[in-house]
Amino acid sequence: MNKKQVYIETYGCQMNVADSELVLGILNKNGYGLAEDVHSADVVFLNTCSVRDNAEQRIYGRLGNLKTIKDKKPEMVVGILGCMAERLKTNLIEEKKLVDMVVGPDEYRRLPELLDVVYSGGKGIGVKLSRTETYDDIMPYREDGLQAWISVMRGCDKFCTYCVVPFTRGRERSRSLESVVKEVEHLSVKGFKEVSLLGQNVNSYNDKGSDFADLLAAVAAVDRSMRVRFTTSHPQDLSDKLLYTIAENDNLCNYIHLPVQSGSNRILELMNRTYTVEHYLDLIDKARRIIPGVSFSTDIITGFPTETLEDHLMTVDVMEKVRYDGAYMFKYSPREGTKAFRMEDDVDDKEKTKRLQQIIDLQQRISLELNNALIGSTERILVEGFSRKSDKFMAGRTDTNKVAIFPAHEDISEGDYVDVKIDRVTSATLFGEVVNIAEKYRASAV
Ligand code: SAH
Ligand code: SF4
Ligand code: F3S
Numbered sequence: 334m335n336k337k338q339v340y341i342e343t344y345g346c347q348m349n350v351a352d353s354e355l356v357l358g359i360l361n362k363n364g365y366g367l368a369e370d371v372h373s374a375d376v377v378f379l380n381t382c383s384v385r386d387n388a389e390q391r392i393y394g395r396l397g398n399l400k401t402i403k404d405k406k407p408e409m410v411v412g413i414l415g416c417m418a419e420r421l422k423t424n425l426i427e428e429k430k431l432v433d434m435v436v437g438p439d440e441y442r443r444l445p446e447l448l449d450v451v452y453s454g455g456k457g458i459g460v461k462l463s464r465t466e467t468y469d470d471i472m473p474y475r476e477d478g479l480q481a482w483i484s485v486m487r488g489c490d491k492f493c494t495y496c497v498v499p500f501t502r503g504r505e506r507s508r509s510l511e512s513v514v515k516e517v518e519h520l521s522v523k524g525f526k527e528v529s530l531l532g533q534n535v536n537s538y539n540d541k542g543s544d545f546a547d548l549l550a551a552v553a554a555v556d557r558s559m560r561v562r563f564t565t566s567h568p569q570d571l572s573d574k575l576l577y578t579i580a581e582n583d584n585l586c587n588y589i590h591l592p593v594q595s596g597s598n599r600i601l602e603l604m605n606r607t608y609t610v611e612h613y614l615d616l617i618d619k620a621r622r623i624i625p626g627v628s629f630s631t632d633i634i635t636g637f638p639t640e641t642l643e644d645h646l647m648t649v650d651v652m653e654k655v656r657y658d659g660a661y662m663f664k665y666s667p668r669e670g671t672k673a674f675r676m677e678d679d680v681d682d683k684e685k686t687k688r689l690q691q692i693i694d695l696q697q698r699i700s701l702e703l704n705n706a707l708i709g710s711t712e713r714i715l716v717e718g719f720s721r722k723s724d725k726f727m728a729g730r731t732d733t734n735k736v737a738i739f740p741a742h743e744d745i746s747e748g749d750y751v752d753v754k755i756d757r758v759t760s761a762t763l764f765g766e767v768v769n770i771a772e773k774y775r776a777s778a779v
Pocket of ligand 3: 346
């Protein structure tokens with residue numbers, strides 16, 4: 334019998350990207366092959382996101398397309414994985430007749446069994462959350478490459494009032510330090526050059542007394558020519574120890590994603606973010622003292638219930654003070670079941686759009702100014718391959734996560750470190766000439 338072929342489309346955050354690799358790992362081990370595209374697949378999974386309403390609308394749109402394919406190929410199995418499966422559960426199957434399976438983030442081990450249920454004429458349903466599942470022992474299926482995502486924690490206990498994640502991903506739990514280190518060793522042998530450790534709030538990582546700083550130090554020691562990144566840090570519990578660990582380890586990238594969400598203490602309190610703007614700004618100052626040259630990015634929500642123009646201007650003020658290298662900015666989207674859902678969504682959409690556009694414009698200006706200041710400096714770049722626009726150019730990123738473009742050369746290949754002298758910038762990209770092919774990895778050029 335021919336192997337059944339599976340295809341997964343991944344939406345949402347990097348956790349989902351890592352989970353899709355886990356799912357492929359599980360299915361591959363159980364005799365399923367990997368399809369090139371939807372059309373050649375026997376099983377199609379959408380690994381979904383619920384964080385904002387527009388994320389879910391995209392999935393409904395995609396299901397509409399899949400229906401046309403399934404009408405011609407009724408034996409094709411369609412499954413919803415991830416956060417939307419967890420949030421909407423069997424409602425999805427009742428509402429959308431083409432959906433054969435709904436499987437939430439903690440039930441992926443059961444996928445082979447649930448597929449058997451579908452092949453015997455039933456529906457495959459697995460939406461229980463777990464307090465212990467970390468998939469510690471499962472080897473994700475990865476294409477060879479340079480960069481890998483590794484989930485080191487699952488779930489979230491923070492319960493920010495706007496956020497659906499604690500409901501779709503369940504309680505917080507950590508993978509064992511040993512299993513993470515083993516996976517990184519394996520990636521190093523396979524030639525990977527960068528790993529990103531993932532968790533909704535990595536600062537509360539805890540494995541038998543080892544905290545996140547211990548984990549980072551252990552991962553960094555596996556292979557000093559490998560860059561190590563992580564996301565996300567909650568501003569409440571970013572420890573000094575973590576900052577010193579980043580400063581002491583050359584291959585721990587000098588880049589921290591530290592979502593502020595709002596610049597107004599009143600709004601932060603309504604969001605249950607558990608820190609003040611003053612605490613946040615002190616933390617930024619301290620990090621800059623301990624890790625010279627560290628760069629920051631953030632997430633910001635605009636138009637949270639009761640946000641006034643004054644609150645909005647406080648957010649603008651924080652952005653001006655911190656001068657982030659990058660920011661992910663969103664309009665508030667009410668999510669059923671969250672605490673904020675019971676507050677009136679009273680900032681009208683036009684006003685949200687206006688405030689969002691203001692902070693997007695501001696961030697662009699700041700990014701451009703920060704990049705302009707790099708003209709004339711030399712940056713160490715991990716070469717990721719040819720640039721998207723032309724194979725006369727190659728692209729890579731700095732330690733601080735900025736994209737750099739430089740002329741291709743036969744002596745330079747993917748996975749090398751090169752020093753690039755920056756001569757031109759935009760708000761999103763650095764351009765320059767290679768001045769040195771680095772023998773050995775160092776975080777920055779000399
Ligand atoms: N655990 C991470 C990421 C959570 S989701 C963190 O705490 O930062 C990524 C971002 O989506 C959040 O930081 C927040 O800015 C945004 N977000 C979450 N829920 C939202 C909602 N209901 N409406 C708009 N943006 C939201
Ligand atoms: Fe959501 Fe807050 Fe948890 Fe982040 S820390 S996932 S925003 S509840
Ligand atoms: Fe979305 Fe779930 Fe990630 S809601 S942002 S896919 S944790």
